[in-house]
Amino acid sequence: MSVIRTPGGLSLRFRPRALAVGAGAALLAAGLGLVVLGSGDYPMGPADVLRTLTGGGTAAEQFIVHELRLPRLVTALLVGAALALAGTVFQSLVRNPLGSPDVLGFTQGASTGALVVVVLGGGSLALAGAAVAGGLGTGLVIYALAWRRGVHGYRLILVGIGVAAILTGVNGYLLTRAPLMDAARAVLWLTGSLDGRGWANAGPLLVVMAVLAPLVLVGCAPALRMMELGDDTSSALGVPVRRLRLVLLAAAVLLVSFAAAAAGPVSFVALVAPHVAKRLTRAPGPNLLPSMAVGAALLVGADLLAQRAFTEHQLPVGVVTGVIGGGYLVWLLAMERRAGRL
Amino acid sequence: MALLGVVLLLSIAVGAKAMPLSDVWSGLLHRDATEYAVVHRMRLPRTVLGLLAGAALGVAGAVMQALTRNPLADPGLLGINAGASAAVATAAAFLGVTAIGGYVWFALLGAAVVTALVYAVGGGRGATPARLALAGAALNATLYSYVSAVMLLDTASLERLRFWTVGSLASADSATVTRVLPFILVGLLVALGAARPLNALALGDDAARALGARPALIRAAVIVAVTLLCGAATAACGPIVFVGLLVPHLVRALTGPDLRWLLPYCAVLAPVLLLGADVLGRVLGRPGELQVGMVTAVLGGPLFLWLVTRGRVAHP
Numbered sequence: 001m002s003v004i005r006t007p008g009g010l011s012l013r014f015r016p017r018a019l020a021v022g023a024g025a026a027l028l029a030a031g032l033g034l035v036v037l038g039s040g041d042y043p044m045g046p047a048d049v050l051r052t053l054t055g056g057g058t059a060a061e062q063f064i065v066h067e068l069r070l071p072r073l074v075t076a077l078l079v080g081a082a083l084a085l086a087g088t089v090f091q092s093l094v095r096n097p098l099g100s101p102d103v104l105g106f107t108q109g110a111s112t113g114a115l116v117v118v119v120l121g122g123g124s125l126a127l128a129g130a131a132v133a134g135g136l137g138t139g140l141v142i143y144a145l146a147w148r149r150g151v152h153g154y155r156l157i158l159v160g161i162g163v164a165a166i167l168t169g170v171n172g173y174l175l176t177r178a179p180l181m182d183a184a185r186a187v188l189w190l191t192g193s194l195d196g197r198g199w200a201n202a203g204p205l206l207v208v209m210a211v212l213a214p215l216v217l218v219g220c221a222p223a224l225r226m227m228e229l230g231d232d233t234s235s236a237l238g239v240p241v242r243r244l245r246l247v248l249l250a251a252a253v254l255l256v257s258f259a260a261a262a263a264g265p266v267s268f269v270a271l272v273a274p275h276v277a278k279r280l281t282r283a284p285g286p287n288l289l290p291s292m293a294v295g296a297a298l299l300v301g302a303d304l305l306a307q308r309a310f311t312e313h314q315l316p317v318g319v320v321t322g323v324i325g326g327g328y329l330v331w332l333l334a335m336e337r338r339a340g341r342l
Numbered sequence: 343m344a345l346l347g348v349v350l351l352l353s354i355a356v357g358a359k360a361m362p363l364s365d366v367w368s369g370l371l372h373r374d375a376t377e378y379a380v381v382h383r384m385r386l387p388r389t390v391l392g393l394l395a396g397a398a399l400g401v402a403g404a405v406m407q408a409l410t411r412n413p414l415a416d417p418g419l420l421g422i423n424a425g426a427s428a429a430v431a432t433a434a435a436f437l438g439v440t441a442i443g444g445y446v447w448f449a450l451l452g453a454a455v456v457t458a459l460v461y462a463v464g465g466g467r468g469a470t471p472a473r474l475a476l477a478g479a480a481l482n483a484t485l486y487s488y489v490s491a492v493m494l495l496d497t498a499s500l501e502r503l504r505f506w507t508v509g510s511l512a513s514a515d516s517a518t519v520t521r522v523l524p525f526i527l528v529g530l531l532v533a534l535g536a537a538r539p540l541n542a543l544a545l546g547d548d549a550a551r552a553l554g555a556r557p558a559l560i561r562a563a564v565i566v567a568v569t570l571l572c573g574a575a576t577a578a579c580g581p582i583v584f585v586g587l588l589v590p591h592l593v594r595a596l597t598g599p600d601l602r603w604l605l606p607y608c609a610v611l612a613p614v615l616l617l618g619a620d621v622l623g624r625v626l627g628r629p630g631e632l633q634v635g636m637v638t639a640v641l642g643g644p645l646f647l648w649l650v651t652r653g654r655v656a657h658p
Binding site: 099161163173175318 | 414418419459462473475476477479480481482483484485486487488490491493494495500501504505507508509583584632633635636638639640642643646647650651
């Protein structure tokens, strides 16, 4: 912990390690982004990519970078950051390292909304809208069911798990109702994929992030750290616990829903990114900003892997994050078990 | 028992092709009746499979709740059925296994791995119901994302597996039944045999040892039983959630916590629930049907929520 004091009596506390991790992860994301922009059927060196990004390059390169690859990269960065932020907030609110939206039912809700559209036959815009509506609706239901004089961590977890199990059944049923071609499309969406994402996908998420990220980072982060002390202590310290929890839950659900609308419910980024950030920064409390940077780097890296791992066909990015996340999860369970925390 | 009889009859009688009861009866008994084919080839195996799978899931849920001392233990919620699904999906997509005979072994393998994992996580003293459920949900999410990834890479297995992953009795035929029958019977016998020592184990390891039980042996036996029951049931009907959670809780209200009574009642009442859900799915979903896994999820989900929100298990 370092402190900068100004002569006027102002002081700024910060953790050098957390800053370094955040900056490092952001740099990593940018570097991976350059590689992603340069890779594909028309390979370009990093120097060429940079020149094209700053306005140089041929018309073909301009088109490839600005119209084809950049939207995909921006979507990946935003989705990674949004999921990581939401995951950090959830894990902090329910005070459990496994409390990610994949586990608590919000992701399944977004999937249900999207699947309904697939079965009824709608376009990609309707699909995105339905995903947002499904995620928000599920969030409302879980909140209402978990509410008893305020929403507490464990009730939220258990209600979320129950709702997730019901929705998994509903989703499977919807999948059997769709014709095979639509079902294949739906499974692709459910896995989470960045293929063919354009500015229309990145736009809404960008707006949501621009509004909610500052709200959470600036408005709620200090209070969120105090809430980790427990409801009673933080109330005594002047934190409006109930109102803050509602705001944070709403923000996290919105972030997850819009991220799902942009790229499908990419699994485990929300679970893993906060853990990685925490291990790297070794700081107490929610590491919101480092987590976002790690999440963005993670998703871009996974996308790069998904595009490059098999030469004959591209994997959807959700497969890669699922494999990474699943392996990490098993390791986490074993570690938590050994440390006696689970 | 009477309830079971009624549901059995209903399950045979109700279907896409409506038949009056008298026809069903003649189809059941007389070889030459026109209804013979429908009843014997389709509805009877389906009913028997429901009977077996229901008993398997109900008993597996009950012994798991006893073993982990955790009211939220359920083979579906804790990811055991999902483990079996993941193994079956692997077999179907990569190893070219398409028949139920091959599924069973892979399902058993998957179930065994996850059962061991769940027990490792949940068997200790520090594990609270909520934490175990959370770990199970996380495992579920992992395994299902793996299954959907497999389905995505291979459209042929998507076509086969998307019906299977919901949990359905529709694929039942006599070959399926005979294939899973031995596994489920052995599993049921082991579980019933373990009822008495498990009762002792509920008092804690030391007390159990003093009463002449061998804790390690019992645990191993129960894990084997759960693996056999869940693996076989999942191989035959796909992952079905909440039966293993719901039935032991309902039965406990009737019999109290003594496993020697609890397990037989579960073995009778769980099929009632499963077949009831199956019949309901066939009635509601006309002219097609709703898969039974969907019906149990929608029926069992609210019970889970009620258990949770009642507050008894909600505290860490």
